[in-house]
Amino acid sequence: xxxxxxxxxxxxxxxxxxxxxxxxxxxxxxxxxxxxxxxxxxxxxxxxxxxxxxxxxxxxxxxxxxxxxxxxxxxxxxxxxxxxxxxxxxxxxxxxxxxxxxxxxxxxxxxxxxxxxxxxxxxxxxxxxxxxxxxxxxxxxxxxxxxxxxxxxxxxxxxxxxxxxxxxxxxxxxxxxxxxxxxxxxxxxxxxxxxxxxxxxxxxxxxxxxxxxxxxxxxxxxxxxxxxxxxxxxxxxxxxxxxxxxxxxxxxxxxxxxxxxxxxxxxxxxxxxxxxxxxxxxxxxxxxxxxxxxxxxxxxxxxxx
Ligand SMILES: Cc1ncc(COP(=O)(O)O)c(C=O)c1O
Numbered sequence: 001x002x003x004x005x006x007x008x009x010x011x012x013x014x015x016x017x018x019x020x021x022x023x024x025x026x027x028x029x030x031x032x033x034x035x036x037x038x039x040x041x042x043x044x045x046x047x048x049x050x051x052x053x054x055x056x057x058x059x060x061x062x063x064x065x066x067x068x069x070x071x072x073x074x075x076x077x078x079x080x081x082x083x084x085x086x087x088x089x090x091x092x093x094x095x096x097x098x099x100x101x102x103x104x105x106x107x108x109x110x111x112x113x114x115x116x117x118x119x120x121x122x123x124x125x126x127x128x129x130x131x132x133x134x135x136x137x138x139x140x141x142x143x144x145x146x147x148x149x150x151x152x153x154x155x156x157x158x159x160x161x162x163x164x165x166x167x168x169x170x171x172x173x174x175x176x177x178x179x180x181x182x183x184x185x186x187x188x189x190x191x192x193x194x195x196x197x198x199x200x201x202x203x204x205x206x207x208x209x210x211x212x213x214x215x216x217x218x219x220x221x222x223x224x225x226x227x228x229x230x231x232x233x234x235x236x237x238x239x240x241x242x243x244x245x246x247x248x249x250x251x252x253x254x255x256x257x258x259x260x261x262x263x264x265x266x267x268x269x270x271x272x273x274x275x276x277x278x279x280x281x282x283x284x285x286x287x288x289x290x291x292x293x294x295x296x297x298x299x300x301x302x303x304x305x
Contacts, residue, residue: 013046014092017056018165020044022173022289025273026280028261035280037288038174039273040166041263043295047085048112049266050166050293051078054189055085057161058150059093067148073098073119075140075147077132079186079221080109081294082152087116098147100136102128106220108298130229153231158189159196166190167197170289176201180283182243182276182290184210184222184268188234190291195238209239210275218247218302221268221293243275250274254296255303264296267303 010016021044026036042050062068073096074086083099090097097118104125113120123131140149152158170178181198183191195207212219215227254270257263269292276290296303
């Protein structure tokens, strides 16, 4: 296990990844049936999102396997957060990054990538994240020696990061009382990794997957799987239940979390909490844990506009 749980002085910002706070939203959300909704605030990670966890594991595993030499550039397709996290890890470890992403990604994320020194390739926004994945694959095939294609969608280090950090943190922070785990899927690393760990801990824990309710949606970071390139790490039979959330509902909950709880949640955090509330209402006495994958600061223009 990597020393992400180290206490005290960190040698680099990479060691400050994980151990995010778990906040009880039950009261502010007005739940009155004895169920609780708890959310892990992943924007407390140094790169501002949940993606710091898999980015750290992906880069460290690649270094350990000798796949990254000083001349190699880390290449990936991302809806923004993994890009920022990879660029941050590259800055920590003295490496370079090239990120392929749809040009309609929020300007806040693009600005961060520039500050972190990443090279950026834009793809057609109408093709969404899948257009960026196709372009990243093409670039990797063109120059396999120059790039390390980290391929977050197919890379098992992504799942392992959540299996070894997110899952155990939830068990520890709830003192093992978690009954339901709710997570939106992009690569599905969070759902598959933390979900596997929780299920191993207690096979009665119900794993609930969240997806946008339509192919064209505005929940950055989440995939509508039936109409998307399926990540290799994704198992559609893994979750016990699938909840679909509309873009409007995700925005509504994101704004409500900020204004009524002070939790500055991004849009996919809004989707996760919308689904978690449904689960909590349907299951009296449940302890429902979800995540706020990133913060509202990444979507100020969208949330205010
Ligand atoms: C904002 C946001 N929410 C949710 C997710 C989904 O997480 P995962 O890739 O672990 O399924 C991502 C992934 O990129 C994301 O950026």
